[in-house]
Amino acid sequence: MSSNNLTSLGRRRKVAARPHLPKRRFGRVAAVASLIFLGALMLVGPTGVRAWSESARMLDQREKELADLQAERDRIANRVELLDPANADPDLVGELLRSNLNVAHQDEVVLSRDD
Template sequence: MVSRRRARGILTALGLYMVAAALIAYFGFHAFNGQRGLRARHEIDQQMAELTAELVRLKAEHNQWERKVALLRPDRIDPDMLDEQARLLLNIAHPNDLVLMRQHR
């Protein structure tokens, strides 16, 4: 009788420890590999860094285009920019211009 109670007590304690260990392992695994775990956080941080770099590049390109557009505004047009754009669109050259022809590869 006494050994059965002692065995049952030991097995009950052992069972509780096993359940606790299983719960800790389950939550630990999902804390690392889960949808919102550490690995997912690292991937989100990496993606955020890439998108931030792309945003910086796009802002620089946007500023460049804003400067070019500002030079073509009707209230203060830049003669050099107007000449450049006209020659580009009309595909013409001034008689005093030196034109270099090169072969396309």
């Protein structure tokens, strides 16, 4: 092969490679655009960093609410146990009678309290 043939082949390769360049460029642009889109979703998407911090805040709020409800449940369970008909606590029964039925013994004095 002569040097003219190599030069002409080299030119042909360069010329032949140029029509594929826009397709290659489009692929790169599409890849970069999709990476930017996925990065934005990672930050502000439904499972992104912002949603994660919101979920953590809601979890803390729900745990506090759960602790309050468990304390209320324990208080009510204790009161039910104290009011068991087989073994009722006399102090609690007397307190409930006085507060709900407005009854008192003859020797008791009732003092009204301004709230």
